[in-house]
Amino acid sequence: MLDRLSEKLKQILNKVREKGKISENDLKQSLKEIKLALLEADVHYKVVKDFISKLEKLANQESLSKTLTPGQQIIKMTHTVLTEILGEKQSKIRFNEEGPTNILLIGLQGSGKTTTAAKLALQIKKMGYIPALIAADKIRPAAIEQLQIMGEKAGADVFAGGVNQPVLNTIHEAQQWAKEHKRDVLIIDTAGRLHIDSELIQELKDIKNAIPIHETLLVLDALMGQDALRMADDFNKKIGVDGFILTKLDGDARGGVSLSIRSMTGKPIKFTGVGEKIIDLEPFYPDRMSSRILGMGDTLTLIEKIEASYEAGELQDISKKEFREQFNLNDFYQQLKKIKEIGSLESIFNLLPGQFSGSLKHLKQNTDNEEKTLNKVEAIIGSMTNKERLEPGIINGSRRRRIAKGSGTSVNEVNRLLNQFSAMKKILKQQSSKKSLIPFMR
C-alpha cells in the first residue's frame, strides 16, 4: 500500500542519512524531494505544503543533537510530524451501551460501502455483538442483492424492506425489527452519492434526524487523488463524520489520502479494507501507518535503543583515537553481540554505513536467515585464538583452515569476514571526529 511512498522516502532519507552534516542546500533538496514523494502519494496539496513548512520550522529550531546526525534528525522529524498528523492511538467503534448501536456507512459511488458493510459486520460479530445489515441503497440496481449475498458470507442478517419503499421507512422498520430480534448493532448501507448532491445529502440528514446514529463512517477509496480531501471535508461539514474506513489498500495505492483527511477533518481512520475476502478488514493503527510511510519505523526504535546503550556505556566510544586504531576482532565481536541484543540484524544492516552493511549483506545472501549469519560470524571469531583476534594479520592459510573447521564454516567465509573486518577498520581510521558508534552506524 504505502510501500511505494515508503520506498521513495527511504531513498530520499538514505541520501541524507549518509551525510554527517547537512547544509542548507541539502535540507532544501531533501524537503523538495519529500514534497514530491508526498504529492505522488496523493497527499493533498495544502497538506503537503503544511507538512513541509512544519518540517522546515522544526529543522531550523532543533539544535544539533549530540548523538544523532542531522540526517537522522530529519528522519526523526519527518516521523514526528507524520505521527502528529495521523494521530497517536487506534480509534475504535463507539458502541451504544444502552441499546442498539446504529452505524451509518456513507460515501461516493464505488468506494466499497456494501462490501465494507459486510466486512464490518463480521468484525463486530467477532467482538461479541449481534450485528445486522440494513439495506438503505435503493438506487443502485442490485445493491440489495449484493448486500444479501455479502451478509450471508459474514453470517449477519440483512434487513431490506421493499425496493420501492422510501429509505426512511426501511430504517424505522429496521429499528423495530432489531428490537424484536435482539440485534444490537445495525450497520446501515446507504447509496453511493456525491458530496455535492444536495438531494441525497438531505436524505442522509433525514436519516440522522430520524434515529440516533452512533457512528457515521465515511468509506473512502485509497486510490483517490486530490479530491478526497474536499469530498471528506464536505461530507463532514454537511453530515458530520465520526471516522473513516479506507478501502482498496491492498493495491499499490500510496494511500496519501489518509494523511490528507486526517489533517483536514481531525477525524480518525478506524478501519482499512485490504482485500477481496470477507475477513479483509483491519483496524487502522496510526503509529504503524506513519512508520510505514517512512519505511523506517524499526530504524527509529533502533536509533533510540542505540542512543540508550551508548549512554549506558555498553557501546564503545569510537571517538577515542586509541580505540579506533586498536580496533580488533574482539571489539568487533563485542559490539556485534551488543547490537544483536538491541535489534534484528536486518534493521542493523540498514543502520550500518554503506560499505560495511554491504559486505555483511553479501555474507547474508549465502545463508537463509539473518540469525544464521550472525551466528556464523560469532562462530568464526569464536574459533580464533585471542592473539588472532588482536592481530588478524597473522591469520595465514593454515590458521584459516583451522578456523573454518572449528567454526563449521568454509575458508571462503573466513576470508570474507577478514576482508570485511579490514575494510571496516579502514573506515574507522578515516573517521576523524566521530563521537560514537552511533553516528558511525548511519
Next chain:
Amino acid sequence: MLFSDAINDKGVFLEKIEELLILSDIGPNTTAEILERFQSINLHLFRVNDFNHFKELLKQMLHELIPPQVDTSKIDPGMLNIVLIMGVNGTGKTSFAGKLAYYYKSKGYDSLLVPADTFRAGAIEQLHYLSKEAGVEFLRAAPGSDPASVVFDGIQSARAKKKVLLIVDTAGRLHTYHNLMRELAKIKRVILKNAPDALLCSTLVIDATTGQNGLFQASNFKESLGVSDITLTKLDGTAKGGIVLTIQKELSIPVSFIAFGEKITDMCRYNQDKFIETLLD
C-alpha cells in the same frame, strides 16, 4: 478568480499554477514540466493581471505537452465488434457497460451485454437491470461461473443473433493481483481464439477521483492485457480527472468516452479541448 489577485511576483504566480495543476490530479511530474516551461517565459512580457491570457498560455502548453491520442473506438457494422470493459473495483464499469449499450443502440448498433463479472455479488443482476433500461439483450450467467466461458457463450450467442456489438463487463480487479489479471488474459485469449475476425476494443475504465495510482493502473493493464482506450467516469463530481492527461502523455492511450451521472444517457465522447478547458476552470 484564481489569477485575479495576481501578482507581479513570479514565484507566487507559479505557485498558483502549481496548485491548480496538482489539484486536478495531473500529477507532480507533469506539473513540474509545465512549471519549467513557465520558468523560461519572461513574465514581464505579459500583462500579468490578465486572467484569460495566462489561461490561454497554460492551455496551449497542455496541448503541446499532451497531444490528444487518436481514438480508434469505432464500430464496424460489417463485423462483430467486441468491447471488453475492465478496470479496478468501483470505477463504474457496469454502469458504463449499460450506458455504452444505450449509446450505440441510439446510433443504430444493437448489442448483447455479457456479465463476465461473476464474482461481485449482485453484479449480474445489476447488468441485467441496465440491459433492460438500454433496451438490449442480456446473456444470462450463473454467479461464480467461469468468466471466460461466459464470454465464450456470449460470442456464440452474438453470432447466432447477428449482433453488431458484444459488450463484456468484467469484474473489478486491482492491477496488483496477478491471478486476477491472468483471469482477464484468459478472457482475452478466448475472444481472440473464438472471434479472430472481430474488432476488439479493450476499454479501461478509470474514475475521475483517481489520483496518481491511475498511471500504475493504466500501465499495468496495458502491459498485461493491452488497452485500446480509456473511459473516464464520475466527472459529475468535483474531481477533475487530470490523471488521464498524464496517462495519455506517458502511455499514449487515448480517452474515448467520459461518463458523468446516474442516468443511462450520462455519457459522451471525450473532447480534449473541452476537457482541458474544464480542468482549468
